[in-house]
Amino acid sequence: MTQVFGKVRNTAFVKLYANASSRRPVQLRPAPAGLGSPYGSKGVQILGRKVWRVADIRTANADGLEPFPHHDPFSPPAMAEVIVDALISSADLSARLSSPTAPLVFDCTTFLRPRPEGGFTIETGRRLYDERGHIPGAVLLDLQADLSDPASKLRFTAPRPDALARAFADKGIGDDSDVVLYCDGDIWWATRVWWLLWSIGFDRAAVLDGGQKKWMAEGRPLEKAARTYPPASLTARPRPEAFVDKQGVLAALDDSKAVVVNCLRPEQHDGSSPVHYGRPGHIAGSLNVPAAGLFNPDNTFKSPAELAKIFEAVDARDGRRVVAYCGGGIAATGDAFALKAVLGHRDVTVYDNSLQEWATDPSLPMATGSR
Incomplete structure (x- = not known):
């Protein structure tokens, strides 16, 4: 399960495939010197047809990778992509923790508790981190306090890219860091942090497939010692397409080439749940793909x-713009991650403030029912 991006600075997770949907590996061999490419001679040649630099790709094309010129006149061009693993298995993480190149590991656990009188209470994973334990070496992240805009009146609003880069750097993430993100419970707390990193151009993060639930079910070790990493330097390379505001949602609703996807559970989508964000139901015209339905019983992503x-059931296929939303931009990143990082869709964005903004604005259309 993989991601496809134009900027790849990490070789630890890199694999190449002939086709992103089939995941069929291709043969690799050193690229010939003197290609006359702006990337120089470091790279790989894919069956002699197209050459890509894996070690340090730099391209302004955010939708895909820029190929080297075609150098084999006797073979037709091959479709090939550099794939960076956005998911890491518990077995792979366990092996890497004992290696000299161990990644930085972050516990992203957060709980959003509905209050009887309405609204929600944010609870960090601190108690579980301290009392039950965490993956060895992991540092706890406080999503609201550390990685959200303090000036926003809404929960979990993404900070400006430069502020977000400083926040991650304060936690120890640098330009050359390898990062693994996990959480206890719903995986979308980890995918939210992954999406934040991706939004500032950081491509070296992976989500632990199955999270702490699977790690513990396999009997892997935990520790209770609180951990920190020394501050680092992280360069923001903003991807403004990562997030969209309410005007962007309205535009997508009027665009025949776009689909707006509600990632909340069916009972919240149809309005039958007592838990809502100001008005029950969903953004009128949106379709329901619950993030909770993307996972196997062991908390790993489905194939x-x-x-x-x-996603094809709601016509959220590659080539269409997909706008994902939920209550506060968290579960939406579960769907967005699956589309972007697992399936390789190019045009995926998250409505950051989601229903906590939309449902409290009576001028914005809401609907109940399954459609």
Whole structure:
């Protein structure tokens, strides 16, 4: 399960495939010197057809990778992409923790508790981190306090890119860091942090597939000692397409080439749940792909084929713009991550403030029912 991006600075997770949907590996061999490419001679040649630099790709094309010129006149061009693993298995993480190149590991656990009188209470994973323990070496992140805009009246609003880069750098993430993100419970707390990193151009993060639930079920070790990493230097390379505001949602609703996806559970989508964000139901015209339905019982993501089928049911296929939303921009990143990082869709964005903004504005259309 993988991600496809134009900027790849990490070789630890890099694999190449002939086709992103089939995941069929291709042969690799050193690229010939003197290609006359702006990337120089470091790279790989894919069956002699197209050459890409893996070690340090720099391209302004955010939708895909820029190929080297075609150098084999006897073979037709091959479709090939550099794939960076956005998911890491518990077995792979366990092996890497004992290696000299161990990644930085972050516990992103957060809980959003509905209050009887309405509204929600944010609870960090501090108690579980301290009392039950965490993956060895992991540092706890406080999503609201550390990685959200303090000036916003809404929960979890993404900070400006430069402020976000400083916040991550304060936690120890630098330009050359390898990062693994996990959480206890719903995986979308980890995908939210992954999406924040991706939004500032950081491509070296992976989400632990199955999270702490699977890690513990396999009997892997935990520790209770609180951890920190020394501050680092992280350069923001903003991807403004990562997030959209309410005007962007309205535009997508009027765009026949776009689909707006509600990532909340069906009972919240149809308005039958007592838990809502100001008005029950969903953004009028949006379709429901619950983030909770993207996972297996062991908390791992479903296979790419299963995920593709789920999204194809609402015509959220590659080539269409997908706007994902939820209550506060968290569960939406579960769907966005699956589309972007697992399936390789190019045009995916998250409505950051989601229903906590939309549902409290009576001028914005809401609907109940399954459609």
